[in-house]
Amino acid sequence: MSGIPHVLAVAGSDPSGGAGVQADIKSIMACGGYGMAALTALTAQSTQGVSAVHAPPTGFLRQQLDTLASDVRIDAVKIGMLGTAAAIDTVSAWLDALPERPPVVLDPVMVATSGDRLLDPEAERALHGLIARADVVTPNLPELAALVDEPVARDWGVALRQVRGLAARHDVLVLAKGGHLDGPRCPDALVGPDGPIATFDDERIPTTSTHGTGCSLSSALATLYARERDWPWATRLARAWVRRAIEAADALDVGRPGGHGPLHHAHALWSGERPPRRSAEPDAWWEDIAALRRELDEVWFVRQLADGSLDPARFAAYLEQDALYLGAYARLLERASELAPDSAESAFWAEAARRCVTEELALHRSYLAPGGADDGSSPHAAAPSAETAAYLAHLERAAQAGDHAVLVAALLPCFWLYQDLGARLASVSREGHPYAEWLDAYGDPGFASATAEAIAWTRRAARAASDDRVARMRAAFETSCRHELAFFAQTGATTP
Numbered sequence: 206m207s208g209i210p211h212v213l214a215v216a217g218s219d220p221s222g223g224a225g226v227q228a229d230i231k232s233i234m235a236c237g238g239y240g241m242a243a244l245t246a247l248t249a250q251s252t253q254g255v256s257a258v259h260a261p262p263t264g265f266l267r268q269q270l271d272t273l274a275s276d277v278r279i280d281a282v283k284i285g286m287l288g289t290a291a292a293i294d295t296v297s298a299w300l301d302a303l304p305e306r307p308p309v310v311l312d313p314v315m316v317a318t319s320g321d322r323l324l325d326p327e328a329e330r331a332l333h334g335l336i337a338r339a340d341v342v343t344p345n346l347p348e349l350a351a352l353v354d355e356p357v358a359r360d361w362g363v364a365l366r367q368v369r370g371l372a373a374r375h376d377v378l379v380l381a382k383g384g385h386l387d388g389p390r391c392p393d394a395l396v397g398p399d400g401p402i403a404t405f406d407d408e409r410i411p412t413t414s415t416h417g418t419g420c421s422l423s424s425a426l427a428t429l430y431a432r433e434r435d436w437p438w439a440t441r442l443a444r445a446w447v448r449r450a451i452e453a454a455d456a457l458d459v460g461r462p463g464g465h466g467p468l469h470h471a472h473a474l475w476s477g478e479r480p481p482r483r484s485a486e487p488d489a490w491w492e493d494i495a496a497l498r499r500e501l502d503e504v505w506f507v508r509q510l511a512d513g514s515l516d517p518a519r520f521a522a523y524l525e526q527d528a529l530y531l532g533a534y535a536r537l538l539e540r541a542s543e544l545a546p547d548s549a550e551s552a553f554w555a556e557a558a559r560r561c562v563t564e565e566l567a568l569h570r571s572y573l574a575p576g577g578a579d580d581g582s583s584p585h586a587a588a589p590s591a592e593t594a595a596y597l598a599h600l601e602r603a604a605q606a607g608d609h610a611v612l613v614a615a616l617l618p619c620f621w622l623y624q625d626l627g628a629r630l631a632s633v634s635r636e637g638h639p640y641a642e643w644l645d646a647y648g649d650p651g652f653a654s655a656t657a658e659a660i661a662w663t664r665r666a667a668r669a670a671s672d673d674r675v676a677r678m679r680a681a682f683e684t685s686c687r688h689e690l691a692f693f694a695q696t697g698a699t700t701p
């Protein structure tokens with residue numbers, strides 16, 4: 206494979222170029238794929254609406270699909286307007302006849318933005334058969350309502366419930382789209398039978414140029430999935446790309462006022478950007494744990510630490526555990542130093558281990574035993590909690606495996622999550638705040654630059670690693686992040 210995925214749009218034609226296969230091909234190209242199209246229907250359409258629909262015989266649709274598949278490798282399929290139950294059945298039968306079914310994104314087009322119908326009402330039932338053959342379905346809210354036979358959702362909670370019902374019914378992923386909601390936000394969610402697996406929430410862009418957003422998003426998703434092989438990532442990238450195409454739409458001047466103009470599909474291409482792609486490791490891991498990071502901000506202990514209302518006894522209990530943790534963590538940093546592939550990196554981890562003991566543990570001591578002896582001993586002989594023990598056991602296992610790349614990935618969250626949280630906490634520090642010294646320490650620029658360096662060494666290790674080792678690095682990183690969350694939550698599991 207050349208690395209450029211072949212993406213087939215099975216959809217209708219929109220001569221105005223904003224929706225349908227015209228939008229599909231533009232989106233596929235902009236997202237780094239080779240675009241192909243089999244036509245299900247011709248529409249007479251402009252930015253003002255649809256004036257006629259002509260559907261070729263379904264035998265001809267099948268012939269387009271078979272002729273293509275007998276020659277060209279198809280890496281992903283996007284299905285859009287189908288028009289009739291007969292076309293739906295034709296596409297279902299063709300998918301079943303393929304020796305290997307490629308990933309399928311189904312945009313169940315029923316009604317255009319202009320309000321014109323693009324699917325026979327009696328064909329809605331037949332769509333369920335095709336949904337069961339798709340990997341992801343991308344209905345807008347009115348389409349979703351028709352598919353679950355309920356009124357159109359007016360709030361996001363209802364939409365998510367409907368989407369989950371559809372996902373469970375057909376065991377598919379459903380992308381719930383908030384484009385049709387009222388209000389200033391435009392949320393989307395990728396939902397499986399067990400609930401959301403990725404959620405997104407952006408501001409609504411004030412514009413009438415939304416003709417073809419659904420077509421463009423689903424084509425971008427099929428293309429980016431074919432390249433990235435990860436639905437949440439492909440969704441994130443596709444949404445971000447569509448959003449920028451909506452934002453850039455005013456650069457175009459297509460159609461008379463009063464209609465719905467197209468997106469600017471070439472917005473990034475014309476400014477010389479490469480097609481969207483997933484960020485490199487470990488930045489990709491960081492984006493993957495966005496929900497966990499939000500959860501961390503909401504931990505009761507963190508909120509009360511920030512506003513200064515935290516009970517000092519609870520803070521002391523946390524510090525005792527943290528001191529125990531840091532003592533062991535410093536030894537593991539030394540192990541990373543021993544395993545490092547060169548002296549520059551080795552020096553970094555050794556220095557991090559030294560700072561961990563001399564600066565961070567010293568700060569703990571000053572809180573736990575003001576004026577106490579600075580003899581390097583642990584400030585308190587508390588026993589490790591279950592959370593501390595579990596986190597350290599995970600890190601010890603990574604160290605014992607002797608794989609430098611996996612160990613540094615496991616050690617990284619203790620830098621990164623603290624630095625990220627610390628930067629926010631430092632901004633609320635003020636004179637007289639009971640935990641000012643603590644907040645200031647984590648907002649320290651020295652700690653920020655050490656974190657940046659730890660990220661850079663991990664990035665270098667990931668670049669040199671095999672796919673399999675990168676997967677182990679990622680798992681080690683994510684597990685450490687979950688332990689960090691549990692660690693913060695341990696003293697605040699119950700509100701006082």
Ligand SMILES: Nc1ncnc2c1ncn2[C@@H]1O[C@H](COP(=O)(O)OP(=O)(O)OP(=O)(O)O)[C@@H](O)[C@H]1O
Pocket residue numbers: 224316317318344345346382383384385391392393408409410411412415416417418419420421422444447448451
């Ligand atoms: N005004 C807007 N601002 C920001 N994002 C938008 C806006 N309108 C739609 N979107 C986004 O565009 C994508 C398509 O959503 P939408 O709900 O409009 O689908 P659709 O109705 O199928 O599209 P179409 O307009 O092609 O029928 C979603 O990711 C949605 O969040």
Ligand SMILES: Cc1ncc(COP(=O)(O)O)c(N)n1
Pocket residue numbers: 216217218219224225226248250285286314316317318319323415416417418419420
């Ligand atoms: C051929 C064709 N396919 C799909 C749509 C839906 O797009 P939109 O809802 O943005 O009008 C359309 N208008 N025309």
